Amino acid sequence: MFLSAAGGTITTALSALFFYLSRNQDAYQKLAHEIRSNFTSSTEIRGTALAGCTYLRACIDEAMRLSPPAPGILWRDLAPDDDESQPFVVDGHVVPPHTIVGVNTYSLHHNEDYFPDAFAYRPERWLASSDFSPEEKKVMREAFAPFSVGPRGCAGKAMAYLECSLVMARTLWYFDFESTAGELGEVGAGKVGLEDGRERRGEFQLYDTFSASHDGPYLTFVARGDFWKDL
Numbered sequence: 001m002f003l004s005a006a007g008g009t010i011t012t013a014l015s016a017l018f019f020y021l022s023r024n025q026d027a028y029q030k031l032a033h034e035i036r037s038n039f040t041s042s043t044e045i046r047g048t049a050l051a052g053c054t055y056l057r058a059c060i061d062e063a064m065r066l067s068p069p070a071p072g073i074l075w076r077d078l079a080p081d082d083d084e085s086q087p088f089v090v091d092g093h094v095v096p097p098h099t100i101v102g103v104n105t106y107s108l109h110h111n112e113d114y115f116p117d118a119f120a121y122r123p124e125r126w127l128a129s130s131d132f133s134p135e136e137k138k139v140m141r142e143a144f145a146p147f148s149v150g151p152r153g154c155a156g157k158a159m160a161y162l163e164c165s166l167v168m169a170r171t172l173w174y175f176d177f178e179s180t181a182g183e184l185g186e187v188g189a190g191k192v193g194l195e196d197g198r199e200r201r202g203e204f205q206l207y208d209t210f211s212a213s214h215d216g217p218y219l220t221f222v223a224r225g226d227f228w229k230d231l
Contacts, residue, residue: 009069188216
């Protein structure tokens with residue numbers, strides 16, 4: 001379980017992040033500018049310094065919202081020692097004892113009541129300066145659950161953010177990247193003819209396996225000046 005959590009979910013989060021940035025040039029350029037203007041050398045790119053890269057965090061959150069590393073339902077039931085003297089009520093419905101319940105993470109993250117323009121990659125929605133009202137931002141934060149919530153929430157959340165931040169920041173320091181040309185560059189994207197709900201070309205396709213399986217993206221990297229000599 002530890003290896004699966006530390007490996008598969010991070011792989012999915014990073015793959016989704018690379019996918020969406022390679023297909024959304026405005027976000028890509030803003031993030032590249034943030035990384036390349038906030039640091040003067042690769043040695044400065046480390047955990048404490050990355051905390052100030054707010055757009056990087058927004059890009060990561062938006063990628064995990066659209067393609068959550070655990071996209072399915074994390075089933076729960078009442079613990080045997082829970083007090084059953086009071087009914088378990090969800091949205092006005094009384095749930096009988098011993099019933100297994102859960103919320104689908106992908107559906108939650110694409111609910112327009114919580115996330116306006118839910119299928120668009122919009123990192124700005126997570127910034128303090130966004131056009132969303134304080135009430136809308138509060139709702140989005142409460143509905144955002146890629147790490148689950150409560151006592152079963154991911155214990156490695158902070159490490160996952162650090163790993164994703166370091167990988168993307170270092171990549172953009174040394175390289176530029178884009179989707180590979182031709183059919184290979186479309187691997188991982190939705191397209192007409194796939195299953196229902198998988199027709200969106202701009203959406204990174206995941207398959208629920210408790211965590212997630214996926215294919216792609218395929219990218220082309222170009223060295224940025226002579227910065228690669230530090231490697």
